[in-house]
Amino acid sequence: MKLTLEPADNAELEVILRGNPDDPQVAQIIAALNAARAISRLFLYREGRAYLCPVEDILYFEASGGKILAHTARDVLETRYKLYELADMLRGSGCIQINKGVLVNAHHVLSVEPEFSGNYTAVLRAGAVRLTISRKYFKAFRDYVVKEL
Numbered sequence: 001m002k003l004t005l006e007p008a009d010n011a012e013l014e015v016i017l018r019g020n021p022d023d024p025q026v027a028q029i030i031a032a033l034n035a036a037r038a039i040s041r042l043f044l045y046r047e048g049r050a051y052l053c054p055v056e057d058i059l060y061f062e063a064s065g066g067k068i069l070a071h072t073a074r075d076v077l078e079t080r081y082k083l084y085e086l087a088d089m090l091r092g093s094g095c096i097q098i099n100k101g102v103l104v105n106a107h108h109v110l111s112v113e114p115e116f117s118g119n120y121t122a123v124l125r126a127g128a129v130r131l132t133i134s135r136k137y138f139k140a141f142r143d144y145v146v147k148e149l
Contacts, residue, residue, distance in 0.1 A: 001025065031148045039089050044070050044077035051077060055093045059108045059126055061086055063101035073126045096144045098122060098133040106145050 008014065015033060017026060044053045059071045061083060068079045068086065079086065087097050094107040104122060112133065113121045120133040133141055 027147050033092075039093060042070070042079060042081075044079055046075075046077050053077065055090060055095070055105070056107065058095075058105055059124055059129060060105060060131060061095070061103040071129075091148075096141055098131060098137050098141055100134070102131055104131055106141070109145075 017029060019026065039055060041052050041054050042058075043050045045051070053070065053072065057072050059073065061079065062069050062071060063083050068081060068083055070077050070079050081089070083097070083101070083103055087095065087103050090103070093105070095103050095105050097103050104124075108124045108126060109122045110125045111123045113123065115121055115132075118135045120138055122131045122133050123129070124131070
């Protein structure tokens, strides 16, 4: 593998990979880059107080009643981000969208079970938490878990 760094005038860092996209090193490099840009903690809110919560403690985010709620093993707190913003920010932290209103931390998924409807159920390590993975999102979830975790 050859690594080249070129100075550029723009402020944004740009990474270009050239080579065979099927090379296993490509997936490893992408995973390392995603992990490097991952956010490790978020401010979450409840009753006017802000709490600093490690992303690894968050089981899943859920859109409910016009709010985005972060569920941990012990608590439910509100975030001020939109679900799509969280999905983008936390991709390198193991979070992936599994249906229209839920973003799950894949590190907390214990198993996945097929449903009769064609959807799947994600069973989390935290006891009785079961989340629906819709057909539309299942392939992206599977690919993310296999390639990036």
